[in-house]
Amino acid sequence: MSTTSGKTLGGRRAQAARNDEVILEAARAVFLDDPKAPIAAVADRAGVGISALYRRYAGKEDLLRQLCHDGLRRYVAEAEAALDEPDDWAAFTGFLARVVDADVHSLTVHLAGTFTPTEEMGRDAMRAGELATALVDRAHASGRLRPDAVVHDLGLLLEACAAVRVPDPERTRQLRRRQLAVLLAGLSSASGADPLPGPPPAAGEFDWRWRRRE
Amino acid sequence: MSTTSGKTLGGRRAQAARNDEVILEAARAVFLDDPKAPIAAVADRAGVGISALYRRYAGKEDLLRQLCHDGLRRYVAEAEAALDEPDDWAAFTGFLARVVDADVHSLTVHLAGTFTPTEEMGRDAMRAGELATALVDRAHASGRLRPDAVVHDLGLLLEACAAVRVPDPERTRQLRRRQLAVLLAGLSSASGADPLPGPPPAAGEFDWRWRRRE
């Protein structure tokens, strides 16, 4: 392999470029499993030294921020893709299934508070909220979503799915799908007549994680 | 107040007896909020010194074990109480509501792995399982619980409710009740016809937490 300046590089450069990906993947895996894992765990998992990490990121906070922002972008992308789906209810459920599968919730909410967010993340988060609202509105319009369900019930739903975790990742995905199925059944208009109790979840109630904790 | 040897004591002894309770309450509050909180946080919250803690418990592990065992006993007690309820479905839902309110799940599952369990806890856990099965069986018999729901779906359900957490405890309770309502609606026979996906949660799948971790 290799050229002087082409796209595919051989030797050292190629390895370095590949490490970019390897490290990000390792970081995702490690921090999904434990949001406050040591940075050395990421290096180990990636099979590289610590220097390889610090060459790319100024510090742990940078890495976390990057990871979280990626998750946020993924959320937005999935939402946009879902809005292309013609069937309102399918768009809604498909979006949730993909977000749950990708474990986007753990990547975003569970990592919050460990770094200071950028302005761009704020904008993306806002856009994410708008898209989610659009999906919920369409689900409401389809008549399949119970009328007393609100956008922020998605927060509860995603949290519930993310909370399911067993050692085997594939099994985790299966169980989360089951959990999602139960929740969607519960949120559908078909289910029992008595309304959902308590004041519905509101806008600011899940942002508290974003305010610096430890 | 005070006598020489009566039941109500004044002064030092009384304070000590009262501290037993104060410390346990503080420990519950603190470790519910953060399962790996430092022991000093418990002392602070209780408004006592660290010595007051170490006078009562051999170490952190002892305290955690006690707390967890208490939660387990509470679970069993609520289940037994629920079985006295004549209405099958009400027994089922009432039990879950009380267990969710008391945050028993966080007290047991989330504290697991931080200590070596006693044999008695093993027995209590087994009894808990039997009682839960009895409640689910009755719920099935009532025809209100969808047939493809299994006992261990309760694990998913409780995890989902315990995952809901906001700074204000009372608000947390409300949101958990809402979550529970959605899940129960989803588990009721009234909901959609399509069966729950994936292999149902099985016996050993949630015990992994109990095997020592860190």
Next chain:
DNA sequence: AGCAGAGCGGAACGATCCGTTCCACTGCTA
């Protein structure tokens, strides 16, 4: 009245743990 000690507060200690830095080394790249 006086004393022994139960009960306690909190400083201090030692063991980890973890983020970050630093330096020596390797093998491309120019």
Next chain:
DNA sequence: TAGCAGTGGAACGGATCGTTCCGCTCTGCT
């Protein structure tokens, strides 16, 4: 072939936390 981008990993300094220990207070008994 010279130089440096890229790297591995030891080492450091700070922080955290469980546990111990010492000195004090004030009670309950003689």
